[in-house]
Amino acid sequence: MTRAWRKTVLYGLRYLLLGLAAFVMVYPFLFMVSTSFKSRSLALGDPTSLWPSDPTLENYIQVLGTENFARYFLNSAGVAVVSTALIVLLSSMMAYAFARLEFRGKRTLFTLIIVGLTIPTMMLIIPQFLLARDLHLLNSLPGLVPFYVGTALAFNTFLLSGFFQQIPRELDEAMMIDGAGPWRRFWDLIMPLSKPAVGTVIIFSFLGTWDEFAWALTVLNDVDNRTLPIAIALFQGQHSTSWGLVFAASLIAIVPVLIVYILFQRNFVAGLTTGALKH
Known part of the structure; x- marks a missing residue:
């Protein structure tokens, strides 16, 4: 493996780890925003769904x-x-x-x-x-x-x-x-x-x-x-x-x-x- 290729891989791993860490930090906030636009019956649904199927302003x-x-x-x-x-x-x-x-x-x-x-x-x-x-x-x-x-x-x-x-x-x-x-x-x-x-x-x-x-x-x-x-x-x-x-x-x-x-x-x-x- 050449030095340039090794450097590219290291940079890729670094950005991948930083991206995962950022996602872990941001996901709870995104989930909170998503849930605030969900109706009561859908609030405790699939936690991986960050976009409500039927968004509503009723909660606000x-x-x-x-x-x-x-x-x-x-x-x-x-x-x-x-x-x-x-x-x-x-x-x-x-x-x-x-x-x-x-x-x-x-x-x-x-x-x-x-x-x-x-x-x-x-x-x-x-x-x-x-x-x-x-x-x-x-x-x-x-x-x-x-x-x-x-x-x-x-x-x-x-x-x-x-x-x-x-x-x-x-x-x-x-x-x-x-x-x-x-x-x-x-x-x-x-x-x-x-x-x-x-x-x-x-x-x-x-x-x-x-x-x-x-x-x-x-x-x-x-x-x-x-x-x-x-x-x-x-x-x-x-x-x-x-x-x-x-x-x-x-x-x-x-x-x-x-x-x-x-x-x-x-x-x-x-x-x-x-x-x-x-x-």
Whole structure:
């Protein structure tokens, strides 16, 4: 076997394995989309059939016509947008302080942030619940925001601080000569040059708050205050055999995440590859 032929075979095997891996990853999503367009009698039919023989929009019509579904969607949207905005603002300010400013205890504080990343979120449920009770934040949508922001700050601060350190300090010095203070350098220099990292933080933050289930289920009791993940879980319980309805509701819930990703996808890869590489 010649060297060129061997190289061709290796490339063929590589692409074959990658194709199989991609199919394994994508197939469950395709099956969910297909099932959402099937009638109830066909939903649990042949799992290898990805194209329904008689597609219907009945599942989506029923989901959108379900009482309070629109309210749950708006509840999740409001909480996710406000939480994401606060996460981006606060984590970028913290990251700027760690990356560009000098103050006493800087290294110790940053080490504590890194240590905080090792604590599983589920271990914080009880302490957070007690704190929310004492602050009278239980059973309210605004009460979700501080905890979503608090649990996301450590990772995003770490990500952004690594990116901020890659920006040449000579640019800071040039602005300082012109009389720019830390606040102006943050807004007019660091943030405009950090769009890839900020876009990555927006995607991660929105996805995390939009899909969050455990904490919302723990603190929300009022039916009108439920978020979309809770509504879908209860919807599945009410229609345990109507997988077409469940998948249709899940696909509707995916739409805002896809929109956010499409808007910031240009910055996503650059932010992942350049952030958090140095500190």
